[in-house]
Amino acid sequence: MVxxxxxxxxxxxxxxxxxxxxxxxxxxxKVKRGACSVGKSKLMGHNRIKSPAIRVNGELKDCxxxxxxxxxxEILAASRRPLLYGWSSTxxxxxxxxxxxxxxxxxxxxxxxxxxxxxxxxxIQDVGLPSCTLGEVKNxxxxxxxWGANPAEAHANHMKRYSYVSKGFWTEEGKKAKKxxxxxxxxxxxxxxADVFLQIEQGKDYLVFxxxxxxxxxxxxxxxxxxxxxxxxxxxxxxxxxxxxxxGATFFGMGVTHTGARQNNIVNAIQMTRAAxxxxxxxxxxxxxxxxxxxxxxxxxxxxxxxxxxxxxxxYAWYNPGELSATDLLIRQECDAALIIASDxxxxxxxxxxxxLAKIPVIQIDPFPNPTTEFADVVFPAAVSxxxxxxxxxxxxxxxxxxRKLIDSEYPEDEAILKRILDEVRAIKEKEGN
Amino acid sequence: MFVCTRYKxxxxxxxxxxxxGRTTVQGRNLDSKLSEEYFDEVARCDLNKADLEKxxxxxxxxxxxxTSYGEVIVKAxxxxxxxxxxxxxxxxPWANAVVSGDTxxxxxxxxxxxxxxxxxxxxKVLHVKELMQTYMG
Numbered sequence: 198m199v200x201x202x203x204x205x206x207x208x209x210x211x212x213x214x215x216x217x218x219x220x221x222x223x224x225x226x227k228v229k230r231g232a233c234s235v236g237k238s239k240l241m242g243h244n245r246i247k248s249p250a251i252r253v254n255g256e257l258k259d260c261x262x263x264x265x266x267x268x269x270x271e272i273l274a275a276s277r278r279p280l281l282y283g284w285s286s287t288x289x290x291x292x293x294x295x296x297x298x299x300x301x302x303x304x305x306x307x308x309x310x311x312x313x314x315x316x317x318x319x320x321i322q323d324v325g326l327p328s329c330t331l332g333e334v335k336n337x338x339x340x341x342x343x344w345g346a347n348p349a350e351a352h353a354n355h356m357k358r359y360s361y362v363s364k365g366f367w368t369e370e371g372k373k374a375k376k377x378x379x380x381x382x383x384x385x386x387x388x389x390x391a392d393v394f395l396q397i398e399q400g401k402d403y404l405v406f407x408x409x410x411x412x413x414x415x416x417x418x419x420x421x422x423x424x425x426x427x428x429x430x431x432x433x434x435x436x437x438x439x440x441x442x443x444x445g446a447t448f449f450g451m452g453v454t455h456t457g458a459r460q461n462n463i464v465n466a467i468q469m470t471r472a473a474x475x476x477x478x479x480x481x482x483x484x485x486x487x488x489x490x491x492x493x494x495x496x497x498x499x500x501x502x503x504x505x506x507x508x509x510x511x512x513y514a515w516y517n518p519g520e521l522s523a524t525d526l527l528i529r530q531e532c533d534a535a536l537i538i539a540s541d542x543x544x545x546x547x548x549x550x551x552x553x554l555a556k557i558p559v560i561q562i563d564p565f566p567n568p569t570t571e572f573a574d575v576v577f578p579a580a581v582s583x584x585x586x587x588x589x590x591x592x593x594x595x596x597x598x599x600x601r602k603l604i605d606s607e608y609p610e611d612e613a614i615l616k617r618i619l620d621e622v623r624a625i626k627e628k629e630g631n
Numbered sequence: 632m633f634v635c636t637r638y639k640x641x642x643x644x645x646x647x648x649x650x651x652g653r654t655t656v657q658g659r660n661l662d663s664k665l666s667e668e669y670f671d672e673v674a675r676c677d678l679n680k681a682d683l684e685k686x687x688x689x690x691x692x693x694x695x696x697x698t699s700y701g702e703v704i705v706k707a708x709x710x711x712x713x714x715x716x717x718x719x720x721x722x723x724p725w726a727n728a729v730v731s732g733d734t735x736x737x738x739x740x741x742x743x744x745x746x747x748x749x750x751x752x753x754x755k756v757l758h759v760k761e762l763m764q765t766y767m768g
Contacts, residue, residue, distance in 0.1 A: 208658075208661070209658070234655060234659055235655060235658040235659050235661075238659040238660070238662075239661075239662060243662045243663040243666075244663060244665070311738045311739065312739065312740060312742075315737065315738045315739050316737055316739050319737060347652065347653065350653055350654050350655045350658070351652075351653040351654075351655075351658060353655065382650060382714070382717060383650075383710075383712045383713050383714065383717065383719060384711070384712030384713075385712060388712075396714070399648050399650060399717060399743065399744055400648075400743075400744045451652065451653075451742070451743075452652070452743070454739065455650075455651075455739065455741070455742040455743040455744075456741075456743045456744045457741075457744055459735065459737045459739055460737055505738075506738050518734075518737060518738030519734055519735070519736030519737050519738055521738070522734060522738030522739070524732050524734055524738065524739075524740050525734050525738060527732075528732045528733075541664070543724070543763060544664055544723050544724050544727070544759075545722065545723070545727065546727060546732075546740070547700065547727050547730045547731060547732035547740045547742075548700065548701050548727055548728045548729070548730075548732075548766065549700060549701075549731075549732035550732045550740075551727075551763075551766045552766050554766075555763075555766040555767045556767075564662070565662040565663065566665060567662075567664045567665070568664060568724050568759055568762075568763050571759075571760060571763035571764070572763060572766065572767055
């Protein structure tokens with residue numbers, strides 16, 4: 198038995214890097230400390246896709262990697278409008294090959310940001326983001342706001358490692374010397390811990406951000422007695438708490454990005470943070486979901502100039518998320534083939550868009566069977582990044598961290614599979630004289 | 632009573648505002664979505680006690696969730712934290728069968744804030760493989 202320390206978790210955007218596991222006979226046998234229940238589940242493993250497979254007469258038939266590579270390359274090379282989607286539960290090295298494949302094919306490349314923090318990206322492009330690292334939050338922040346986020350369930354170590362419950366250089370007393378504000382439609386495990394819980398009416402985030410902005414700028418007189426289900430008294434109390442912070446940190450989740458005003462909610466959240474700057478230091482950070490969704494946004498931006506929903510059909514990068522997101526492309530029934538990697542649109546896309554995805558040839562690269570596998574036509578099992586493969590990922594605050602390899606895998610890494618598909622696509626094109 | 636919506640005629644049930652989101656057990660099964668634990672956790676709809684009484688539904692009985700975008704059968708659960716008039720479904724294939732794919736020019740579907748109608752039903756909750764079958768054909 199070997200004890201491995203400083204293991205990095207490849208589940209959510211917290212990318213915890215202080216995990217201790219035990220490894221025996223090339224298996225992770227125990228997660229000793231550091232991981233939350235969700236991360237522990239990832240490290241301990243699940244049922245795997247056992248073999249590459251190709252769908253024949255409606256059934257997936259096992260085949261060799263060589264056969265699956267050939268079939269996948271044929272589908273992609275023959276496609277007039279391929280969609281390459283996912284990229285968030287793998288490492289940046291694989292993402293880089295993905296962009297190269299998209300360029301070679303003249304494809305649309307999109308990632309899971311388009312169904313989680315895509316609106317946040319649009320807002321940040323619009324007005325910037327006064328943010329900081331999670332290390333700064335840990336060491337400095339004494340007022341924490343979670344808005345439309347439930348970290349106690351979705352990012353279970355976030356409060357313990359970085360925010361409300363953590364102890365840092367200037368926050369050595371931990372939560373005793375901190376204030377927690379939670380804004381949500383539902384009472385949640387997170388809201389139960391809060392000093393102030395603002396239970397807002399669904400979809401009224403924009404109004405409540407505006408009211409707090411007005412109060413922080415000294416215009417409390419224009420705020421009515423109730424805004425979005427929150428009393429003026431509670432809004433005034435929250436604003437006073439924000440003003441009194443030595444260092445405030447707002448974290449926002451999909452409660453804000455998924456509702457009506459979308460990116461406009463985030464623009465207003467950022468402007469509320471700026472209003473707080475007239476009194477004290479305040480920052481704002483999106484609660485990114487997948488462990489490397491921030492990383493594919495980085496890689497896609499280095500390589501194409503844009504973070505998601507990029508069309509490379511023209512021979513240069515074209516960016517228009519409302520037209521080119523995977524959901525938009527599928528609902529318009531525009532793409533005629535798709536490569537899905539490190540994500541599961543079968544589970545996480547609206548039914549309306551899955552209908553088209555189920556009709557077209559789909560290539561899936563994933564360690565685990567999931568709803569997308571049910572209609573995939575070519576399936577590649579891959580090594581689990583962070584357990585069986587190493588590589589670079591970006592935490593939710595855009596800090597790069599290298600995933601560690603804990604055990605050997607019988608399956609190839611995502612990067613290796615993609616490189617082979619790319620080589621085969623190039624060979625087909627050369628043969629056809631394109 | 633029946634009402635015409637954007638895509639189809641739907642039967643009137645109890646009107647709610649539908650939202651979807653993460654839960655711990657859903658997250659723990661992100662890589663094992665074909666498991667029973669995922670099915671039990673995600674194929675469900677949380678409602679306030681008052682809304683359950685209005686529907687005449689006890690916890691763990693089946694309900695049909697209808698929206699302009701589809702319909703799906705899930706188990707009802709009582710959740711005191713969910714306000715009256717709000718229905719919460721864990722993110723996953725069942726919630727996504729009834730959310731909107733209209734991105735309003737932003738690339739982002741509507742996963743929260745959907746007008747839905749809920750009614751009691753004796754129909755069975757489809758397992759994930761059966762649910763995915765409904766998209767094929």
